Amino acid sequence: MKNLSVIFPIAASIAAFVLVLLALLAGQNPGFMEDYDVISFNTSALGKNLVLNAAKDDEPTPTGGGFCSDLPGFLGKGCATATAAIGSIESAIVSEVNDIANDIADHLSAELGIHQFYSLHALSICEGSFSPNATANGATRNVTRCIKGATEGYNISAIIDHQLQIGPFELGIDDLGFDDELQSAMDTLNSAIKAFVILLSISVALTGLSLLTSIAGFIRYTRPVLIVNVVIASLAFIMLLACSLVITIGARKAATEVTEKGDDIGLYATAGSKYTAITWAAVGLMFVTFAYWLWQVIRFKNGKTDLHRQTKRSPRDSEEAGAEKPNLHGIRFSKGRRSRR
Structure with missing residues (x-):
């Protein structure tokens, strides 16, 4: 009988894989997991200093x-x-x-020709306006467009600058007071996002592979399979941990710096708490998967698993299995000669 406890890491791997996949695909289309952004910029009051x-x-x-x-x-x-x-x-x-x-x-924002918010996701940047208005309590987002950040870049300042230049006043971010310190904070965020996307993509692959090897462990519960599961699960866990640390620390630091340096010109940033929550949940699930397979390897080595006990046979069992079978029809064998009673 197969070890039914293997179902537990399979379920944990499935949940972790779904979470990291959602973290990668959030914001791909307008309205799809819009609240799960890495960081969002409120530009509804950008230019208030003017x-x-x-x-x-x-x-x-x-x-x-x-x-x-x-x-x-x-x-x-x-x-x-x-x-x-x-x-x-x-x-x-x-x-x-x-x-x-x-x-x-x-x-x-409407007068300048820009949007009221810009939200950064792993693979895209969404933009739109607040409803009913930017200053209302509990205002919701109306997404008008999402662009591919992975191919077109995550530079929000460049996007805003372009929209300002084609706007009615043909301004630039320099005209609004965008200084070098603020741009430096934006550049730091861009680098953190790029590193995060690479780590997250690798994490998706490793988490999916861990799911497959967990299923293999259910089908064939052997020591080599257990070791493979430990290695794959540990790599997925380490990669997810690195992902979560990069995006949690990087997004919060960037949001704080942008808000401090952009307050005078009406630029504010907020790190996505829901997004970091699902990434850390995936980290926890993958740690559970890794811990389970490590525990099984240790038990298998010490001969404590039920399946391992079934495959090991004692010398006494071997003797009993090789005991002389009863003769049929009264036939007995003695020194190569057959006789009948």
């Missing part, structure tokens, strides 16, 4: 009231009252201008 700077330039010049104290009697009191009234009007105007600027900043 609007706010223009609003500051149009602010009324505060009216000075220091000379009122130099006036005698009721003239000084009247001057102070008038100055306070004018200052109140100026404050209201400034507040209204800032509110208008903030409202305009929420719709800047």
